[in-house]
Amino acid sequence: MKKAVETIQLNHGSGGKLMHELIDKLFLGYLGKVAENKGDSAVLNLPAAQLAFTTDSYVVDPIFFPGGNIGKLAVCGTVNDLAVAGAKPLWLSAGFIIEEGFPMSDLEDIVKSMAEEAKAAGVIIVTGDTKVVEKGKADKLFINTAGIGNLRDGNTDISTGKRIKPGDVVIINGTVGDHSIAVLGARQSYGFSTALHSDCASLNGLIIQVLNQEDIHFMRDATRGGLATVLCEMSREQNIGIEIKENDIPVKEEVKGICELLGFDPLYLANEGKVVLVVDKDAAPVIVKELQKHPLGKESRIIGEITKDHQGDVVLNTSIGGRRLIKMLSGEQLPRIC
Amino acid sequence: MKKAVETIQLNHGSGGKLMHELIDKLFLGYLGKVAENKGDSAVLNLPAAQLAFTTDSYVVDPIFFPGGNIGKLAVCGTVNDLAVAGAKPLWLSAGFIIEEGFPMSDLEDIVKSMAEEAKAAGVIIVTGDTKVVEKGKADKLFINTAGIGNLRDGNTDISTGKRIKPGDVVIINGTVGDHSIAVLGARQSYGFSTALHSDCASLNGLIIQVLNQEDIHFMRDATRGGLATVLCEMSREQNIGIEIKENDIPVKEEVKGICELLGFDPLYLANEGKVVLVVDKDAAPVIVKELQKHPLGKESRIIGEITKDHQGDVVLNTSIGGRRLIKMLSGEQLPRIC
Numbered sequence: 001m002k003k004a005v006e007t008i009q010l011n012h013g014s015g016g017k018l019m020h021e022l023i024d025k026l027f028l029g030y031l032g033k034v035a036e037n038k039g040d041s042a043v044l045n046l047p048a049a050q051l052a053f054t055t056d057s058y059v060v061d062p063i064f065f066p067g068g069n070i071g072k073l074a075v076c077g078t079v080n081d082l083a084v085a086g087a088k089p090l091w092l093s094a095g096f097i098i099e100e101g102f103p104m105s106d107l108e109d110i111v112k113s114m115a116e117e118a119k120a121a122g123v124i125i126v127t128g129d130t131k132v133v134e135k136g137k138a139d140k141l142f143i144n145t146a147g148i149g150n151l152r153d154g155n156t157d158i159s160t161g162k163r164i165k166p167g168d169v170v171i172i173n174g175t176v177g178d179h180s181i182a183v184l185g186a187r188q189s190y191g192f193s194t195a196l197h198s199d200c201a202s203l204n205g206l207i208i209q210v211l212n213q214e215d216i217h218f219m220r221d222a223t224r225g226g227l228a229t230v231l232c233e234m235s236r237e238q239n240i241g242i243e244i245k246e247n248d249i250p251v252k253e254e255v256k257g258i259c260e261l262l263g264f265d266p267l268y269l270a271n272e273g274k275v276v277l278v279v280d281k282d283a284a285p286v287i288v289k290e291l292q293k294h295p296l297g298k299e300s301r302i303i304g305e306i307t308k309d310h311q312g313d314v315v316l317n318t319s320i321g322g323r324r325l326i327k328m329l330s331g332e333q334l335p336r337i338c
Numbered sequence: 339m340k341k342a343v344e345t346i347q348l349n350h351g352s353g354g355k356l357m358h359e360l361i362d363k364l365f366l367g368y369l370g371k372v373a374e375n376k377g378d379s380a381v382l383n384l385p386a387a388q389l390a391f392t393t394d395s396y397v398v399d400p401i402f403f404p405g406g407n408i409g410k411l412a413v414c415g416t417v418n419d420l421a422v423a424g425a426k427p428l429w430l431s432a433g434f435i436i437e438e439g440f441p442m443s444d445l446e447d448i449v450k451s452m453a454e455e456a457k458a459a460g461v462i463i464v465t466g467d468t469k470v471v472e473k474g475k476a477d478k479l480f481i482n483t484a485g486i487g488n489l490r491d492g493n494t495d496i497s498t499g500k501r502i503k504p505g506d507v508v509i510i511n512g513t514v515g516d517h518s519i520a521v522l523g524a525r526q527s528y529g530f531s532t533a534l535h536s537d538c539a540s541l542n543g544l545i546i547q548v549l550n551q552e553d554i555h556f557m558r559d560a561t562r563g564g565l566a567t568v569l570c571e572m573s574r575e576q577n578i579g580i581e582i583k584e585n586d587i588p589v590k591e592e593v594k595g596i597c598e599l600l601g602f603d604p605l606y607l608a609n610e611g612k613v614v615l616v617v618d619k620d621a622a623p624v625i626v627k628e629l630q631k632h633p634l635g636k637e638s639r640i641i642g643e644i645t646k647d648h649q650g651d652v653v654l655n656t657s658i659g660g661r662r663l664i665k666m667l668s669g670e671q672l673p674r675i676c
Contacts, residue, residue, distance in 0.1 A: 015563030015608075016667025044389040051382040055431035055484055056467045059476075093393035095482045097435070129394045129482075133674060138397075139475040144433045144467075146393055146484030225353030270353075329354025336471060 006104040013098070013132030022130065026108060030115040031094075031125045042126035044091055044148070052087035052159075054078060055146040061336040063110070063140055065186040067179075067197030068272070070143055071110035073338060075117040075125075076202045076272055077223065078147040083204035084219040084275055086158035086211065087149025089121065094128040095144040100135045110141070121202035123147070161238045161278075163217035168306040169284045170242065171277040173206060173291055174199065174299040176227050177255040180269035180337050190262065196254055199273035206294045207275060215283030222274045224338055225329055228267040230276045231304075231314045232328040242314045244304035244326070267316075268329055270337040278306065344442040351436070351470030360468065364446060368453040369432075369463045380464035382429055382486070390425035390497075392416060393484040399674040401448070401479055403524040405517075405535030406610070408481055409448035411676060413455040413463075414540045414610055415561065416485040421542035422557040422613055424496035424549065425487025427459065432466040433482040438473045448479070459540035461485070493549065499576045499616075501555035506644040507622045508580065509615040511544060511629055512537065512637040514565050515593040518607035518675050528600065534592055537611035544632045545613065553621030560612045562676055563667055566605040568614045569642075569652045570666040580652045582642035582664070605654075606667055608675045616644065 011018040056077050063070040075092065082089040094114065098107065118125050157163065178199040185194040203221065210216060222230045227249070235242050251259075251266045259266050273296060279287050284302055291297035314326040349356040394415050401408040413430065420427040432452065436445070456463050495501065516537040523532040541559065548554055560568045565587070573580050589597075589604045597604050611634060617625050622640055629635035652664040 010673045011668075013673065014667060015561070015567050018668065020666065042391045044391055051486070053380045053382055053429060053431060053486060054465050055433045055482070057433040057435050057469045057482060059435060059469045059471050061471075061475075091391060093391060093484045095393045095395040095433075095484075097395050097397060097480055127392050127484075131395045131397045131480075131674075133397050133477060136474075137399075137477040138480070139471060142435055142469075142476070142480065144393070144395060144482035144484075146431045146433075146465075146482075148389070148391060148486065223353070229353050328358065329352060330349075330356065335348045335351065336469075 008098050008100060008102040008104060008107065008132055010100050010132050010134065013130055019130060026111055027128055030111045042091065044126065050151040052082050052085040052149040052151050053146070054081040055144065056081065057142060057144040058338060059142050059336050060183060060338050061139065062186050065198055066182045068200035069110055069113050070141060071114040072117045073200055073272060074143040074145045075114050075121065076200050077338065078145040079121045079123055079202040079204055080221040082147050082149035083207045084159065084221050085149065087151045089123045089147055089149045089204050091148045092118065092123050092125045093146045094125050096128070096130045097138055097142040098130065098132050099138045099140050100132055102140055117202060121204055158216065158219060161218050161234060164234065164238050164240055164278050164306055165217070166240070166306050166308040167281050168217055168278050169281050169302050170244065170304040170306070171279060171284065171288060171291070171300060172227065172250070172303050173275055173297045175250040175252050175255065176222065176271055176274060177251060177259065177266035177269035179272045180334060181255050181258050183337055184334065192258055192261065194254060194258065196252070199271055201273035201296055203273060203275050203296060206291065206296045209294055210287050210290050213283060213287060215280035215287065216277060217280065218278040220276050222271045222276050224270050226268040226270055227276065228326050229329060231326060235312050235314050239311050241307035241310040242304060243307050243317060244314065245317045246319045248301060248303045250299050250301065267326065272338065346436050346438060346440040346442060346445065346470055348438050348470050348472065351468055357468060364449055365466055368449045380429065382464065388489040390420050390423040390487040390489050391484070392419040393482065394419065395480060395482040396676060397480050397674050398521060398676050399477065400524050403521045403536055405520055406538035407448055407451055408479060409452040410455045411538055411610060412481040412483045413452050413459065414538050415676065416483040417459045417461055417540040417542055418559040420485050420487035421545045422497065422559050423487065424493030424557070425489045427461045427485055427487045427542050429486045430456065430461050430463045431484045432463050434466070434468045435476055435480040436468065436470050437476045437478050438470055440478055455540060459542055496554065496557060499556050499572060502572065502576050502578055502616050502644055503555070504578070504644050504646045505619050506555055506616050507619050507640050508582065508642040508644070509617060509622065509626060509629070509638060510565065510588070510641050511613055511635045513588040513590050513593065514560065514609055514612060515589060515597065515604035515607035517610045518672060519593050519596050521675055522672065530596055530599065532592060532596065534590070537609055539611035539634055541611060541613050541634060544629065544634045547628050547632055548625050551621060551625060553618035553625065554615060555618065556616040558614050560609045560614050562608050564606040564608055565614065566664050567667060569664060573650050573652050577649050579645035579648040580642060581645050581655060582652065583655045584657045586639060586641045588637050588639065605664065610676065
């Protein structure tokens with residue numbers, strides 16, 4: 001006799017007995033019980049008094065992809081938002097919106113990934129929520145994570161971009177586009193298969209290697225909209241010019257090939273393990289070396305610089321010797337990449 | 339010529355130009371720009387060092403109902419979770435998952451409600467996120483809010499329930515079931531119409547009236563699963579007995595009538611503006627009077643007491659002189675009520 005597959009029922013979101021069982025067995029089983037958290041709020045002690053606070057919802061399609069799943073992504077993404085703000089990520093919340101009939105074993109795999117990634121990143125998931133909607137009213141599973149980080153003295157303005165000055169150089173910690181191409185490949189509707197893995201990773205361990213250096217003037221993770229969008233935001237927000245060398249931007253050959261095939265620009269593809277750093281020119285070689293010591297920073301390199309000229313614009317020096325403006329995306333983008 | 343209705347497009351979630359416009363015009367327009375918040379994280383200063391942190395996703399159907407909408411609910415609900423933990427709610431995050439084609443004007447109404455409710459409750463929405471999924475992949479709009487509150491000294495164990503002792507009395511601040519019945523009525527599929535409004539409200543202003551009294555031993559808001567679920571959780575978590583008098587539980591006549599018609603028990607219906615307080619017996623009359631001074635507490639009253647007997651059980655003394663056990667819900671519940 002075939003055993004029925006255990007799936008999520010509407011009652012798992014009802015506030016009643018089934019929801020309590022789901023929380024006790026699955027969520028607290030993997031994520032750990034925080035003793036003080038009896039009601040809906042977690043009680044947290046913080047040594048310092050300045051915080052970073054961020055949130056992201058994750059709707060990636062498909063929910064499992066080479067190199068990760070929606071749960072791992074939901075931890076990494078929020079950890080990274082805190083880390084690039086100069087904060088030490090400490091606590092996460094997790095809100096699940098689940099479609100009725102979702103396989104329990106998939107949910108278990110995803111929660112397990114979250115627990116593993118949280119442990120690896122040194123953060124604790126301290127509070128959560130579960131809602132179940134009727135079949136067809138959500139696409140399998142959406143996860144929201146919010147995060148709190150502790151901002152150390154001296155880092156509190158790192159996320160503003162105000163420290164950026166002409167002459168500074170732009171660094172990235174590795175290849176761009178891997179996440180988008182891995183997810184699109186997993187969708188199977190794009191007509192290609194790939195051995196590529198998402199770069200989905202928590203970057204706080206890498207960032208801490210260089211964070212205590214005063215020469216770090218700005219950081220941002222290059223997620224939705226990719227490297228190009230981070231550069232456009234920087235130039236627009238700070239009214240600075242940026243020059244980037246196409247030849248210096250690390251892109252895997254396979255990513256290049258698929259981009260040519262499908263008409264994508266790798267600069268606009270989402271990453272989930274890439275940070276863009278703007279650092280003092282003189283300090284840059286040492287910072288690159290420090291980054292390269294970390295497994296997630298082995299391919300770190302300088303890709304461009306901040307200029308006095310063409311304020312508010314990002315200029316790409318192309319591999320064939322031309323120059324073109326990098327613009328904020330206005331046209332079609334890839335939905336549900338994160 | 340009929341003007342085309344402006345709707346949400348997939349590109350509004352792409353990380354590109356349209357998303358930046360949506361954030362700048364709509365979200366920051368209503369919710370206000372927090373100066374320090376340049377990246378994805380908000381930077382927050384906290385005078386004290388002990389925090390409450392909570393999250394909830396809101397999937398209520400329909401998204402507009404008498405007395406509120408999903409946006410107002412998302413602010414109230416998270417504010418209330420912090421307030422019943424004994425915290426002063428300070429900051430919220432807001433994550434939007436929007437279905438492609440959702441009317442822009444509806445989104446605007448909802449964000450406006452959030453801004454108004456946040457202002458009324460004295461909290462600031464400091465960080466947010468927008469994701470758009472394809473038509474049919476989500477039901478109109480889901481909102482997640484996470485919240486941070488400041489826990490004052492002496493209140494840090496109020497959410498644990500450890501202070502509850504036999505002889506304490508149970509108070510509620512008004513009628514139960516209004517929210518569920520208002521939402522079900524708005525669904526129109528239940529075959530009744532009602533003039534009832536949801537009790538959806540931020541309770542922190544009410545709670546602060548009595549919070550400084552040492553005699554408050556426990557608080558919890560009675561949302562999903564209703565008053566009955568809060569009582570069952572209390573009795574189970576603290577292994578205490580609870581006796582409740584049916585005649586003392588405030589229920590509007592119209593709610594009673596619809597419950598009889600549809601076979602619902604008002605004790606299990608969700609509320610969004612009701613707090614259950616467990617307080618010292620001698621202090622109870624003064625606390626009830628204090629609560630009654632506030633617009634949201636006019637109908638506050640004592641509904642039961644904590645007993646030494648029948649540990650772990652909630653006993654209802656019925657209006658016709660009988661006694662019955664109140665059990666944790668295990669059967670069918672009303673989905674998407676919040």
